[in-house]
Amino acid sequence: MSETIPLVTRLAQKDEQKWLAALREKLPIYNVKSFTELDRAERSAARVAICANPDPAHIAALPNLVWLQSLWSGVERLVAELPASSPAIIRLRDPQLAASMAEAVLAGVLYLHRHMPAYLRQQQNRIWQGIDQPNAGQRKIGILGLGDMGAAAARLLLAPGFAVAGWSRSPKNIEGIKCLHGDDGLGLITASSDILVILLPLTKATRALVDSDFLAHMPPGAGIINFGRGPIIDSAALLAALESGHVSHALLDVFEREPLPAGSPLWSHPGITIWPHIAAVTSIDTASKIAAENINTFLRDGTIPEAVSRSRGY
C-alpha cells in the first residue's frame, strides 16, 4: 500500500481541490489526500503532511508526523498556533516566488523613484510639471530582510544601477550589495535609505519595528514599501509621518487585517498606494513541485529540509 500524504488546509474547497490535483500530479506514486478524507489508520501512519493555514487540531490528530511542508513562505501563523512539541515546520522556498517578489520590488521602487504617485496626482489636476529626477546611482535603496526574496530583490535592483544596501539579523555577503546586520546596521540602513523595502518575516522582533521612532530616523521625504507583513509597520505612526511629509509615499501590499477593512483610513490617504497582497503570489504549479521534491527526498532517504526555528520564528 502506498504512503498516504495528508493535505491539511482551511482553504475554500475549490482552492484545496486545485492543490490536491497539482500535488497528485507531482507525487503520482503516493496517496495525497485531504485531511478530512483520511481514515484512522491513515492518520496514524502519516509521517509527513502538506499544509496551508491548517487547523491546529488537525495537525494534532496526526500523531506520528515527523515534519510539515508549508505551501506558503510566511509561517508566523503556524508558529503561533502549533505547540512547540509539534513536528518540524518547513517553509516554502520557491525560486519562482523569490523572482516574483524581486520583480514586485523593482516595480515598486521604480514607481517611487520615478515620482509616479506625484505625476498621477498632477494628472488629476491637469498639471504639466517635471519633478527633479536623480539618477538611479544617486538613489539609495535599503532592503530589510536578505532571505531568498530579499537577496533576489537586491540583486535585481542593481540592473538599472540603484545603490543598494540590505540588512539582515545575521551577517550576509552579496556581491554588489552593501550588507549590514545587527542593531547598528539597522540604524545605518534606516538613516540612509531614500526608499526602504520591508521583506522581513513577522516575529516578536519585527512586530511594530517600524514605529514613530524608526520613521523619525529615516531621511526626510523617504519612501516605504512593505511587502513583508502588515504588523511590522505601526499604521498610526506611518499615517502621522505621511501627514507631516517626513515620509513621501508608502506602497503597502500587506496589512494587520486582510482583506484591508473597508473602513480603514489607509485606503483613501493620498500618500498610500494599496496592493491586495499580490506582490508575490504562490504559484500552485511551482509550489507543489517543490513540496513534492522535498517529500520524495524524505521518503527515499529520510532527509528533512531545513526547518523553521521556533525561537527565531522563521
Place this chain on the structure above:
Amino acid sequence: MSETIPLVTRLAQKDEQKWLAALREKLPIYNVKSFTELDRAERSAARVAICANPDPAHIAALPNLVWLQSLWSGVERLVAELPASSPAIIRLRDPQLAASMAEAVLAGVLYLHRHMPAYLRQQQNRIWQGIDQPNAGQRKIGILGLGDMGAAAARLLLAPGFAVAGWSRSPKNIEGIKCLHGDDGLGLITASSDILVILLPLTKATRALVDSDFLAHMPPGAGIINFGRGPIIDSAALLAALESGHVSHALLDVFEREPLPAGSPLWSHPGITIWPHIAAVTSIDTASKIAAENINTFLRDGTIPEAVSRSRGY
C-alpha cells in the same frame, strides 16, 4: 585669439545661462558665447555652433558654420525648420540619456505588467481583489526603435526576464532580443506585443504610424507606452481603442502639443497615464560634456560626428 563657439537657443534666459556655464566649464580654452552677444567678426568666424531649439534666422546668420551640435536627442524640428543647404546637424547621443530612457521604459513596462493602473482604480473604490499575473517570461514586450535608447531599454528589460522583441527600419542584432525589421517585421511585432513601447523618432514615415488599423492588429488587452514623439500616435484612434477595451492602458510622455492643453480629453481618461515629457530628461552636465568632446575633437583634427540624414529625418 581663441575660437568663438556660439550657443543658439530660444530657451528662457535663465536656462540658457545654465547651459552657457556648463559649456564654458567643459570648453575652457574656447570662447562659448550666446548668439545674441556675438559681434559681426565672431558670427563670420564661427565654424561650429551649439543649439537647442534655435531660431533658424540665427543659424542663417552664421554663414561659415560647418556643423551644428544639438543639445537634444530629438531633431525633427531642426530638420523641418532649417533649409537643406544648412550645416550638418549632429544629434545629442548621450549614454546617460539612453540609460535614463531605459529606466523609464522599465518603470512603465512594470507599471502595466503589474496591473498598477487597475489596482489604483480598485483602491479608489476600496476593492481588495487580486488580478491574474503572468510571469515576466510569459509577457511579450515589443520596442519600436532600436537606436541607442531602444537598444538600452531592450537590454534592461531582460533583467527581470521579459520576452523582448525590437523593431527597427534596418536590420539589427542585439543579444537576447528578437530583432525584427522592415514592413513584415513591423506587422509581426505589432501582432505579438502584450506591451508595445514606442521609441521612434518623428519622421514622415512614423507620423500617425499608430492609427486605428495599427491598433486593430495588436493583441486584445495590449498596453502602449509612447516615449518617442506625440504625433506618432493618432490620439483619436487610441481613445477609441481604449473605449472598446482593445487597448487596456496607455502611458504617454509625449504629445502633439506640449504642454498638453488643459482641455485635452487625454488628461481625464481612466485608461491613460500622463507624464509631462520626463521619461528621459537631458542632463546639462552630461550633455554639455558630450557636446564639448565633439567640439574639441573637431577643432583638434577636423572630425565631424555622424550627422542626421535629412532624407531619413534622424
